[in-house]
Amino acid sequence: MTTKLEATLLSKKFGKKVVLDDISFTIGEGKIVGLVGPNGAGKTTIMKIILGLIDFDNGEVTIDGSKVSITSHQALGKVGALIEYPGIYPFLTGYDHLRLFSTNKDTESIEHVISELKMTTYIKRKAKSYSLGMKQKLGIALAILNQPELVILDEPMNGLDPQATRDVRELIIGLAKSGTSFLISSHILGELSKVTDEMIIIDKGKIIKQVTMSDLSADSAHYLVIKTSDDAAAKALLLEEGYELAKDPEALASIRIKKTSDSILTEVVQLLSQKNIQLQDVDHQDEDLESILLELLSDSKGEA
Ligand SMILES: Nc1ncnc2c1ncn2[C@@H]1O[C@H](COP(=O)(O)OP(=O)(O)OP(=O)(O)O)[C@@H](O)[C@H]1O
Ligand SMILES: [Mg+2]
16 A cells, blocks of 8 residues: 555654654555544644644654645645635635636636535635635535645635535545545544544654554444343343343343343343343444543553
8 A cells, every 4th residue: 555644653742742753654545543532642743743833852754655744835735624614715716716826827717616515605705704614614615625735724614504414424435445545633523533544643742553444343342232021120130140231321120231241132031031130122332432542541641
């Protein structure tokens, strides 16, 4: 796989505060990499460094092997970005923005972006009348307009309604299939996981975990959720037999048993019937990604 971006041992302080501490990762061609972490983790700082917008203390960033820094921007010609808030001129129309920032002024590619992001109805209106989501879509349109090879998107789903979120997601996946690489930040792991191939989880400037999506879901816990004629007795029995029960965050009247083997359902059915407890309902549940993220973050705090 060809490496599009390589960040090596990036460190950055603001004053005395360490905000990035030995951050290293790569993005392959056509890969969508997610950058996830709580507020203040360092996501935007990483993106600004990649874009040569701010200086850093140590490390190196290369795009297609060429170094990027605050004074060296040549490699950024093939990079599109949306960082924090899109810079939008209120008295220009969305269309004016696209024409202004289009490098080849090609009407066809401008029209293509407008239709992909479903912006036709308002694109000729002045941007001062745009809603938050409309501005955000215009920002995304500007980031992908010039067929970049690498796209950096900071919280792209901010302010987007469910339909727009899906449109943007499909657009990103389509572009990645044709070879565009992406680095996308979010603090919502669940949303990001619908597009990414890999995930970098950061907290307080450090990478806590870097995983492919398939490893992340393989690592996640799976549960058997049951409802019985006597849940209290069933719970006591299962605990006595050494089964691991999950705490029920929504306090639903059900029992969640961690799946430790494929035969767990048969075992549980037998165990309950021996004690004359009737099984009334069975369901299967996967641990949701936000719980995994919170668990990883709390583990990392424990180690600190
Ligand atoms: N210009 C600056 N001067 C001083 N400190 C800064 C500056 N920019 C960022 N920081 C600090 O660096 C840390 C990382 O900030 P950053 O904006 O990268 O976080 P983030 O992960 O993008 O957070 P969020 O999810 O809130 O966008 C924070 O502690 C922040 O206060
Ligand atoms: Mg940020």
